Amino acid sequence: MTSANPAIIFQNVCKKFENSRTNAVDHVDVTIQEGEFITILGSSGCGKTTLLKMVNRLYEPDEGKILLFGEDISTVDAVKVRRRIGYVIQQVGLFPHMTIGENVAVVPKLLKWKKEKIDARVKELLTLVGLEPEEYENRYPSQLSGGQQQRVGLARALAIDPKIMLLDEPFGAIDAINRLNLQDELLRIHGGLGKTFLFVTHDIHEAFKMGDRVIIMNEGEICQFDTPRHIAAHPANDFVEMLIRSAREQEQIFFDACQ
Amino acid sequence: MLQLTMAYFQNNMESFLLAVRQHMWISLLSLLAACVIGIPCGYAATRYARGEKWITGFFQILRIIPSLAVLILLIPIMGTGIKPAMTALVLLAVPPILMNTVVGLKEVPDFMLETARGIGMTERQVLWKVKFPLALPMIFTGVKTAMVEIIASATLAAKIGAGGLGGLIFTGLGLNRTDLLLIGGISVAVLSLTAALLLDVLSGLIMRYKKAEK
Amino acid sequence: MLEFAAKHPDKLIDALLEHLEIVLITLIISLLLAAALTVISMKIEPVSRILIQFFSVIYSVPSLALFALLIPVTGLGMKTAIIVLVIYNQYLLLRNFISGLNEVDPAVVEAARGLGMTEMQILMKIRLPLAKRALFAGVHLAAVSTIGIATIAASINAGGLGTLLFDGLRTMNTDKILWGSILSAGLAIVVNGLLGGIEKRIGRVRQ
Structure with a gap:
């Protein structure tokens, strides 16, 4: 195993x-x-x-x-x-003032990844958690359901491949x-x-x-x-x-x- | 009436525009000064729990004192003119900005800050990337309130020699000239409403996510 | 400064009483008007939004300007002042009344509706009692605001504590300025304290 x-x-x-x-x-x-x-x-x-x-x-x-x-x-x-380490909590904690894409990209940006790398990673992760990037990347958390928000929370946690x-x-x-x-x-x-x-x-x-x-x-x-x-x-x-x-x-x- | 008004503008366009400019400048500068003082002090207040009570208490009382009293009270101390006027305006504008900053910062949910820390932000990053942005709507409301207060008091400040559109109104009162009253009143009203509109537009631009919430 | 008070106590007291007169008349009329408008707003939803928008626009216009605009119509003096003050108060009162009544626990309102109460009955028996504190907060705000703006009304011959300030300014009489400031600020602070204390005592409904 x-x-x-x-x-x-x-x-x-x-x-x-x-x-x-x-x-x-x-x-x-x-x-x-x-x-x-x-x-x-x-x-x-x-x-x-x-x-x-x-x-x-x-x-x-x-x-x-x-x-x-x-x-x-x-x-x-x-x-x-x-x-x-990836960290996901019950209240999700997506930053309401950032788009979905920006939320997922938070830690990569802190680590100063290159822009292309960040963009590609965001799309990859959103697809992984079942959210179509074109549709969701530029939306705000308040526009998503609870389940969708938590998927984004997961994507954000996975961003730096912990x-x-x-x-x-x-x-x-x-x-x-x-x-x-x-x-x-x-x-x-x-x-x-x-x-x-x-x-x-x-x-x-x-x-x-x-x-x-x-x-x-x-x-x-x-x-x-x-x-x-x-x-x-x-x-x-x-x-x-x-x-x-x-x-x-x-x-x-x-x-x-x-x- | 219309004739009188047009006659006024024909003869006094320069002094009218001067009054408008004075009013705008004194308001804008006072607002900026109040923000520069109020927002950092509001933040500082949230860091020192004991100080916070005193500071908010003090500014709450300052807010209650009639603006005319604050304005005229400065005269025995600072004389007449722009200096005491701007000092009064800043004194009147800081309370709403400071108090809204305090409330805005305190209202950011703890779990949001913990998440930010948990995913690896330094305290500074938490403050600038999460705490302040989320407190911004509340701070903005305070700025808007302050601006209304400033423009209103700037109108009064004409009486203590600061210039501005209030002069028209006071002259109209003194000389019993309805045309001046109307021109002064409408100009001030238009100025005030325009400023409020501009701030609304500005807030819509800075805080796009709030629109998405609707 | 104290000698001034000793020599002209009547001037100070007159100004204070005039001021109180303006404030009280204004508050009574404001409350009656706001109550009526609130009831209408609660029955017809869109009206509340329109009214609050309307009065918020007026509220952002400086009082001196509003006085100036109204004088050609209603002349100088207390009448104009009271009209303007009442209009200003509508923004504060309506905003607090309507949001206070609307923010009553929706679960309780729904239970009442389920029992078969009419909207009017819900307003009177459920919302009003539960919103008491918010409603009083509105009155508190309006009272303090009125005291402040009424000082400005002195410039249009309405009387009140503002006359001390304006006179003091005109004649560079520091005593008058000081007394005008102390009395108007003091009145505002005392009233604020009193109403605030009452507001705190208006407790929540005991479970």
């Missing part, structure tokens, strides 16, 4: 916020191989977003280290780290039907590019559908980190078991309908 090349290593990472009695992220040790699609599952407040945001140093760990392809990111300038993509509940604000389409698209994009994806979600179906392996978090700690099949077959603790059971109950009505 992938070469055993660790893309992301969390070593004993802890983070505590002011005004909080407990750790948001509590002694996390995780190794993620290059090319994997990893989903992080948990309810709100479990620390999954905090964990994600430490990879691009929007948050800094209080304890422990994070290594990207063997390099301790605390030794590198934060801005440089972020320019090597080896690592961070996605924080990217489809949380999108309706169920469009979400399914976007999930399939994302899997297709991941399959084609060999990049490492870290995908945060609170939806167990999404987590299990998308992830090669799933990290289940609760109260800052990792409960289980394994393939979806193994987790479903051997839940590590009560919390995970509760998750599996509630998912199974939801599916029950579909099973019963088939009988």
